Amino acid sequence: MAIAKLNTKYPEIEADGLTYLYGVKVDRKWFFFDGPYLAVPREFYQKDTSKPLSVEILKSIAMEEIFRGYLKKNKQSGELEINDGFFASLTGNGGCADCKTQAQWDSVYLATVRENWKNRDTSTYHPLQ
Template identity: 30%
Template structure:
């Protein structure tokens, strides 16, 4: 099973037009693939999901309930339009903090429904950002530009095409479990066995989504107003 890892990285940002061009390339490519209305709809669902998690005080959302956060505006969709990778910004606004945080966010469409789950975290040291006060949180744009380099950089290959290997690594990498050695994660599968990778990894992803709600009784789940009543 893939676990959230804290990766302490030395990040260098360069204020140059290449970052802006790259951002537009990623977003344009993603919107070309999924369509602008679908893009907006899925991003709204992602925001609503975070609001629902916070409303119900889920353990996995403790950081977002403690500090200011934002969802990055970029969603990178795959060719099959059933997976995306994005990230969450965390602004650690306490006096002795010297870093902020990015966290991978994953979306997957399973049985015609989108599910969202979190991945690895990346600590971004403020000290490597030119002229950045070490006790002042980074801005949205600073973290977004960092994300272009350390989160999204694998999205397109050298030809500007969507890199499916990047999605496979994130959604089916060794951290999730070995399809060819399913007994090794029997503590998750509990005797269940799969004959194809699609069902195997979808089961593992849905297990993460389900475990996100551990400790919350179904009858006590607080709902967002109106249309947001069935968000995982």
């Protein structure tokens, strides 16, 4: 999923953006987490950079930049549909070649998340004054 973020708080920044939102289902529970933020300079899409981009423009950018691998066009209808091939590496044996059950895969996935959490950046950042 993507969350459109219209910048109305900082008028000196002439950009809006999209935040990736990921979800994974483990043990019949959904876990959601933020992914990268895609900054979108207004000057690339409109002349008046003092106004936020429209939701339609951000949706179009999300479809091209964020969902490109997740979705594909149906050959008969031309409509977008989920690209199951993209997700096969995430839900099949992509993360665990030896896994035989969903519980084993869940365990490997959660171990990876725990390892990533241990290696996170814990620096304290101070905004520019």
